[in-house]
Amino acid sequence: MVDKRSPYTSCVHFDHNALSNTNGVNTPIYTSTSYRYSELGKSIPHYPRYLNTPNQEVLARKLAQLEHGKHAFLTSSGLAAITGACLAILKTGDHAIFQKEIYGGTYSFVENKLKDYGIEYSFFNGENPDEIQSLIKKNTKLIYVETPSNPLLTVVDLEAITRIAKTNNLVSIIDNTFATPMNQNPLDYGFDAIVHSATKYFSGHSDIIAGVIILNSDSLVPQIQDYLIHAGATLDAQTCYLLERSIKTLALRMDKHNTNAQLIAEFLEGHSKVKKVFYPGLKSFTGHELAKKQMRGFGGMMSLELDTREESLANFVDNLKIFIHAVSLGAVESLISVPRFSSHSKMSQKQREEAGVSNTLIRLSIGIEDTQDLINDLQQALDKL
Ligand SMILES: Cc1ncc(COP(=O)(O)O)c(C=O)c1O
Structure with missing residues (x-):
C-alpha cells in the first residue's frame, strides 16, 4: 500500500485501471447495489453498506496511500467519520480526552451526545499537551485532536500527543481536514487514526458531502468496520467516483x-x-x-x-x-x-x-x-x- 511516489503523482495516478479491462484511464462507476453470490453459503458479496464495493475500495486505497495509512473507510460525511471513529472505540464507562479547540460540530457531539452513552470526557488546551497527563484516568481510552483547528488554527504538537498516547496505551485520533495530507501526515507521527471531512479540500468544489477514517495498522479494523456497517452511513458509487476525480487536483x-x-x-x-x-x-x-x-x-x-x-x-x-x-x-x-x-x-x-x-x-x-x-x-x- 505505502509506496515512495510523490503525492503529486498519487493524486493523479492510482489504480485507474484496476476495475476495468477496457483501458479507460478513469475508474468506471459501478452503480450496482446488488452483487451476485459466487457460491451458495461460501462468499460474502459486495454491498455498499459493507464498504466493499469497487468504487469504495479504489477510493479508500487512494486515500489511505495519500495519508500513509493501511486502511481507509468511507463515510457519508465528516461527522459520520468522527462519531464513527469515537463510538467504535469508546464503550459505556470509558473516558476520552478531547482538545478544547475543535470544530463546533465535534464539540457539540462530545458535549451533547457522549453522556447518553455513559461515556465520560475531559477537554485540554491544544497548546498545552502537558495538561493531558493530569486528565488521564484508569478508564481513559482515547485522545482526540484537530490541528490546525477550526476556526482558531490552534496548532497541536503531533509528536507530544502520540508520545502521551503510547505511554498510556490510549488510541489517538486526529482530524486532518484543515491540513490535508498535502500539508501534514499525522500517521507518520504514530497516530492510530485520521478522520477527514472529505466535504472540504478532498472534494474542493462544494458539491460532495463525505468523510473518511484512515488507519495506521490492522488492530482497529474490526471495531471500526463493525461500527460503520451498523451505523450504515456510507458512500454511493457516484460520489466515490466524483471524489476520486476531485483528488486528482488536490x-x-x-x-x-x-x-x-x-x-x-x-x-x-x-x-x-x-x-x-x-x-x-x-x-x-x-x-x-x-x-x-x-x-x-x-x-x-x-x-x-x-x-x-x-x-x-x-x-x-x-x-x-x-x-x-x-x-x-x-x-x-x-x-x-x-x-x-x-x-x-x-x-x-x-x-x-x-x-x-x-x-x-x-x-x-x-x-x-x-x-x-x-x-x-x-x-x-x-x-x-
Ligand atoms: C475540521 C472539521 N471537521 C469535521 C467537519 C464535519 O464535516 P461534515 O460537514 O462533512 O460532516 C467539519 C465541518 O465543517 C470541519 O470543519
Whole structure:
C-alpha cells in the first residue's frame, strides 16, 4: 500500500485501471447495489453498506496511500467519520480526552451526545499537551485532536500527543481536514487514526458531502468496520467516483490555497483595521514554529478579528464582492463566515467563550482565485469600515 511516489503523482495516478479491462484511464462507476453470490453459503458479496464495493475500495486505497495509512473507510460525511471513529472505540464507562479547540460540530457531539452513552470526557488546551497527563484516568481510552483547528488554527504538537498516547496505551485520533495530507501526515507521527471531512479540500468544489477514517495498522479494523456497517452511513458509487476525480487536483489546489492564504494573511496583518490574524504561516502566530516543524504548507484557512465595532461586521461581510458569505470551507471559491453563526452556532455563548471563539471572529476559507483580486476585495471592504 505505502509506496515512495510523490503525492503529486498519487493524486493523479492510482489504480485507474484496476476495475476495468477496457483501458479507460478513469475508474468506471459501478452503480450496482446488488452483487451476485459466487457460491451458495461460501462468499460474502459486495454491498455498499459493507464498504466493499469497487468504487469504495479504489477510493479508500487512494486515500489511505495519500495519508500513509493501511486502511481507509468511507463515510457519508465528516461527522459520520468522527462519531464513527469515537463510538467504535469508546464503550459505556470509558473516558476520552478531547482538545478544547475543535470544530463546533465535534464539540457539540462530545458535549451533547457522549453522556447518553455513559461515556465520560475531559477537554485540554491544544497548546498545552502537558495538561493531558493530569486528565488521564484508569478508564481513559482515547485522545482526540484537530490541528490546525477550526476556526482558531490552534496548532497541536503531533509528536507530544502520540508520545502521551503510547505511554498510556490510549488510541489517538486526529482530524486532518484543515491540513490535508498535502500539508501534514499525522500517521507518520504514530497516530492510530485520521478522520477527514472529505466535504472540504478532498472534494474542493462544494458539491460532495463525505468523510473518511484512515488507519495506521490492522488492530482497529474490526471495531471500526463493525461500527460503520451498523451505523450504515456510507458512500454511493457516484460520489466515490466524483471524489476520486476531485483528488486528482488536490495537490495543485493545495499549493494555490497555501500561497494565496500566506500572502493574504500577511496583507491582513499589516492593515490598520485588522486587530489580529490567526494563521500558522505568520511569524507572529503562537503556533508558527510548531507548524513549521510538522507541516509542509500552512493551508488555506485563517481567522481574524477586526479593529472595529461589532455592528460593522455585517457591513464588512456584505461589502465583499468575490468572497462569498457561506458555510463550509476548502473549496476553489473563497468564502467568509462568522463561526458564531456557522460552524459554532450549536454551542452556547459560554461554550464558545471557553473554546476561545469570540462573537466577532471572522473565518476565511481562501480559494484558488487570483491573489491580487482577493487582496483588492478585502482592501475595498476594509476601507469602507
Ligand atoms: C475540521 C472539521 N471537521 C469535521 C467537519 C464535519 O464535516 P461534515 O460537514 O462533512 O460532516 C467539519 C465541518 O465543517 C470541519 O470543519
